[in-house]
Amino acid sequence: MRSVAELGLIAAGGAMLALALDSFGMVPDAVWRVASLLIAILWISFHMVASRRFKTAGSQITKTGILWIPASLAFVGMGILLWNAILPSGYSGPRYIASLILALTVSAFLFLLETFRDDGDASDA
DSSP, rough: OOOHHHHHHHHHHHHHHHHHHHEEEEEEHHHHHHHHHHHHHHHHHHHHHHHHHHHTTTTTTGGSTHHHHHHHHHHHHHHHHHHHSOOTTHHHHHHHHHHHHHHHHHHHHHHHHHHTTSOOGGGGG
């Protein structure tokens, strides 16, 4: 559940970061470039820590065969942010928003995996 909160904070922080940078009067290309770079660094570092945490804890989530779906979505989101940081264009804003939506999607997917996981305990029925 910690990863769900981290991804939610990335999305919320990312939404506010672009507005905060814009309020300082930065050029739009610089806003998208700086915001994308900062959120990408944050997301990549959280992803690496979460991967180690999952591996060390041996969570039930790691034993499911569908963990590749949120991992793939996370890599796509991080890639979009890095793309914005390296090659900004007129579509930087929509790409930035798409990456934040991907962070929320991954968060929701992990939440559902954790909430509806089968512990093998039939006493809850």
